[in-house]
Amino acid sequence: MWHLFDGQWQNPLDAADKIVPYLDGSNKPIFHPLNDSGDHVVLINARDIALPGTEWEKRVYFHHTGYARGATWTLAWQLHEIDPTMIMRKAVYNKLSKNLLRHGRMARLHIFPDDKVPDSILDNISAQIRQQRPVPTRLDHYPQEQVDSFPKIFDWPKDHIIN
């Protein structure tokens, strides 16, 4: 079964918590690690994920090539610029159980930086995973009639001079 998850405004680490049971198959009563009972998850808007607090500046991703002087420490915002899907991918990878089934389960996770998903994948989707963090509507995305009908809460006093 194919699930869709919208990553907009979502914390990638909390989202990974939610996604991993679908990749494992833990949400099913027929689950068994040897059963290969995992599902596919398509993650869209990976570019719009939201790390909490100051993590964009402070979270560091370490990588070593194995060769001498091959250590790199990349900040989250730098990594996101290079590859917007990388942070989400690493979050899910580190949350999956650390066994040989991990790569197979990761292969079933399809991450897209934005809304553009190929039709061959979009046609497979039959359910959506709920987000954890509510996405507020942008003020300029509200329909005009709603804006007009909203009660006026405040107005300037009559003798106030707006400069």
Added chain:
Amino acid sequence: MSGKTWSLFWGSNFVRAPLQNGVGRYVQQLQRITFKFCKTHGGSKGMRAEDVDSGTCSSRTFHIEMAREYIEKELVGFARDNPGVVVYVKPRRHRSPCLKAEYLNGGEEYMSTQNHTCEDVHKWVAYLRGRSGYPTERIRKYQHTDHPSIQGVWTPWTHRHPAINIKDYPCEELSAAPQTEPTATHRLLELYERQKQQQQQQQQQQEQEAAKSSAA
């Protein structure tokens, strides 16, 4: 146990009965049992009892004098209790005693009863009596049913609302995070609605009073 200890090379199988035995009538699967023993050797004493006073037994039989007793004491009773089992008694000189059981489905069990007491032979015979003829295997599950599901097997859509099948994905309705508390916007709108209702009620009351006073 026909003398085997468990090894990884044993097969495994589910619980089964040959030819649905037991659904209609129960048929004892033991077809025939052969008691092979030596007439004189001490190892077969428990199977075929000897009169100790006759002095025909060899000198080293003093602690293994019980195996030959079975044939003299208990065999006829066993044959009488199990009329469906054909019992063969085969004396073989200078060979160790054994039991050979053959079953209806072609299975065979061999059990050496060398130096066994009469009670031991009795127990092994009782064990062989109840076997089905299938080889000793690890049982994968101790239950079998022809109706594994009553309410229906689980599908990924068992406890899901069928509306998810007709939505176009991505679907905002299904994706939205659950709101546990009303937002400030909602609360303002509610307040506004309540205020409007109160104003309407006041207006109606005023109109009624005005109508009454004009009538009066």
Added chain:
Amino acid sequence: MAAWRRAITGAKHILASSCRPTINRTIFSSARVCGMQSRWVAPLYRELKHRHTKMKRMGLLPVNKRSEYIEWNYDAELYGFGKRLQVEFDAETLREALTDSSYVAQETQRQQELGVSDPGLTMSNNKDLAARGERIMSDYCGPYLRAALPLLPEEGVSALVEYLLSEDIMSAVGYGIGLRDLILCKEHPPSPTTMARCFRAIVGALGASPAAQCQAFVRDFVVAQLVGKDIDVIWKIENPMAVLGNILHQSRQGEPESRLIFQAGQKTLQAIYHVGVYSDKQCMGSGYGETVDTAVKEAAHDALRRLFHITDTARPLPFGRDADVLPLKTEANMSLDHWSIDKSKNVIMC
């Protein structure tokens, strides 16, 4: 002692040293484990065993008849046979049932070869008894199945009876009862055809016993082979959608229309389609499939299964006391062409 050692006579003098009681293992981790006193015979034994398994695979090994052993008493075996099945057999009829025509022919030929000019053999073969037995079984199986599955169409009942009386089932039951060693026939081991005929003859031999005993025997050994089996696997309906349409037309209900309930992974190899078959907006059944057509067919099958009450959750076939009480039904069930839901409501399900 392992059979492969006994089979090779040349190795007897080596065998003497390993005559001690041994553990019956076929996999040896070391030669000492199988009781070998000298380790240097291990390669010999390994080669002998290899040859034995090869000959067994090619079918060149002689299979011994149980009746050729010293410990064999035919009268005792026949007595035990009857007692084991909890059935009283007439001794003469039983022997006749177990004698195959090939055996009679073989004996006649042997007597002629020995010089007996007029072989007056009194033994008769089991052909008549086999025919009688087949009649007894079909006379019971049909009415029993009709009574136990009153909503199943007549074509289904006859398909089930045909399956039960087929050679495979008859020979399987014959082997399972223990006729392999008792039957007198030319070939060894007896072929399934011979075995099936012999089992039918055994049932025929029961003809003299009271009808209730005979019926109980057929029920416990033949009909019991249906337990755990799917009826729609034995009785395959081609084009179930057309059959369902016909039934609904007979019942004056709406045409069957198939609707997609859910689908998953359309563009993948593991696509699933769940299709439901509806008539007048009422769900008749549903089915799963890898393609829509398979799912529609499966849904029609499911609808038919629900109509005929042969689902997985249906009542099991009655045995024992429930079956003794069951009134046998000789008149035919509804045929598939005339099957309708109104008529099925008139059928009493007990």
